[in-house]
Amino acid sequence: MKLTSIIAIWALFWVLSAFLVMPFGVRTxxxxxVAKVPGQAPSAPANFNPRRIIxxxxxxxxxxxxLYYANYVNHWITIQNLDITPLLGV
Structure with missing residues (x-):
């Protein structure tokens, strides 16, 4: 696998992970x-910490x-394992 592919796939995993971990530990x-800032939405986080999310x-x-790379190298799950056409009766 090329280095550019590794970086691109890791970046995709990073964006997905950022959206997954963003709501954990957030309090209104x-x-x-604490007092709200005028115009603040009631659901806005009061303890937003981007370093923790990063x-x-x-x-x-x-x-x-x-885990993805280990599967890529060892072929634990292949496209043949994901073939659902026998289940559909096609």
Missing amino acids: ADEMG LRASVLSTVLFW
Whole structure:
């Protein structure tokens, strides 16, 4: 696998991971007992920390990528395993 492919696939995993980890640990102003800024939505996070999201997304995407790469090298799950046409009766 080329280095550019590795970077591109890891980046896709990173974006997916960022959206997956973003809601964990977020609290609203009401839940934390702090005052809202005028015009703030009631559901807006009061403790948004992008560094924590970047770190969590990076760790998760790295783990997912290495699982993907191990499958790519060892052929644990192939396209033949994903063939559902016998189940459909075609």
